[in-house]
Amino acid sequence: MVKRRVKIRPILVTLNIIVLLLIVGFYSYRLVKYYLEENGDSDVESGEVLLVDAVLKKQKFVDLTEGLVFNEADKVYRFIGNVDDNYIEFSGNLYRIIEIDESKNVKAVSEKSVTNIYANLGNGFAKSYINKWLNGTDDANSGVYEKNLYGTELLFNTTMCDDVIDDVTNITCKEKSSDYKIGLLSLYDYAKIGGKSGYLNNGENFYLNTLNSEKKYYYITHDGEVSNGELTTKSYGVRPVITFSGDVILLKGKGTLEEPFVVESHDINTIKDLYVGNIVEFSDNKFVVLDITGDNVKVAATETLKDSEGNEITRAFGGSSSAYSDSKNTIGNYLNNDYYKSLKNNDLIVKSDWYIGKLSLDNLDYARVKSSKVSLNIGMLTLGDMFVSDVTNTLTILRGIEENKIVYVINKEGNFYGDFVSKKYGIRPAFYLKGDTVISEGKGTLEEPYKLGVKNEEESKEDKGE
DSSP states (O other): OOOOOOOHHHHHHHHHHHHHHHHHHHHHHHHHHHHHHHHOOSBTTTTBOBHHHHHHTTBOSSOTTSEEEEETTTTEEEEESSOSSOEEEETTEEEEEEEEOTTOOEEEEESSOSEEEOOOOTTOGGGSHHHHHHSOOSSTTOOTTGGGOSOGGGEEOEEEEOOOOSOTTSOOOOOEEEEESSBOOOHHHHHHHTGGGSTTOOSSOEEEEEEOTTOOEEEEOTTSOEEEEOOTTOOEEEOOEEEEOTTOBOOBOOSSSSSOEEOOOOOOOBGGGOOTTOEEEETTEEEEEEEOSSSSEEEEESSOOBOTTSOBOEEEOBSSSSSOOOOTTBHHHHIIIIIHHHSTTGGGEEOEEEEOOOOBTTBOOGGGGGGSEEEESOBOOOTTOTTTTSSOSEEEEEEOSSOTTEEEEEOTTSOEEEEETTSEEEOOOEEEEOTTOBEEEOOSSSSSOEEESOOOHHHHHHHHTO
8 A cells, every 4th residue: 555645845835824824914903903092083974183193193113212102111102302293382372292191181381481480389389389370279369371271171180290309310200190280390201301302401491390308399400401499589480281181183283393283273353362472563563462361461572672773772670669660760651651652553552550569588479469559551571470581681570579679680591680770671561452452464473473453643644645
């Protein structure tokens, strides 16, 4: 009997094909699974795209040293390094997306500081002046920032790291809290994102939420270094951190500086409809919107006053007191007479209260300035005002703490600095415009500011044929 030889070759080929099909099937399954996991939450029927889905498409899979990277330990997607595709515009201001958490909520921090105040962080964020300024409560003076935001219904409570850090070579985030809608960056955030080499280093001095065991707060210096705040009388910038709910719909944008993500929009017909941070043109000059919470809208010049040849005008605060007024030989007198009369359409300016209360060493609360006021057409900025640090080497109306002839100015680093009322500085006027003034055109940027639907005297005469 002849024995048949088993043909091994066809069997091996068949087995190889089966293995290859299994490999292809396995990786195809993983590809579909993770694609749907990362990009599958869009509303297919309506064609709407969620913000989180658009952001997740930027994830890096090869180079994990920069860009949007998934951190296995934290279970978050985090933008790290010096990235340029994590911009989001919200309520008129620019933010940088920091991370996406396990629940698909999107956390972002303002691109620059929005104010400069004393912190009172020694007993934690909850009792700080910063929390009071950021988040609204039953206190009438609270929530300066939150009350000026459109679209707060899109926001989720922000999670902050609360670990006490003594060793900056061992920065942890074991203790967390999410009690407030608006928070601050922690030392952990700053370190994980890249520290001095990351996009959070913006050339400003700004607060962090982190304390050490001696209750000294950490802050970032203008050159990106980590430092400890030892003096309660030093003020730094505040960069709000907000968190968008995972179901927020993306309206437009690509995440770049030129085309940031946008998730909120509304019609703008009058000054009252503007966002804080928008730029308006008034009397041939540009002004930034500071406050929209009242019937009228507070604005301040985007630069110091210049003469007809473009040279900066400098003046002393003047007088024998640091209390702002229109008394003779004071900056208030100049602003409310010569300057006010030089403005076209100055009938749109509303006479308003300017707060000149005095702080004390044991009470550096920004709300303290409201203990005293003066009613005038033109004022200047003070502690707690939005964008108070944007124009440096300028006068303010914040009075010196202990000396009646000292007034605070914004120094070259954008911080409050006490100097004599006799010293000369740049002038940054501020005033309130009627809220029902019509907007005729513009985009609210420095390049294309919003223009008011009013005519100056020359244009009116031309229309009348005079």
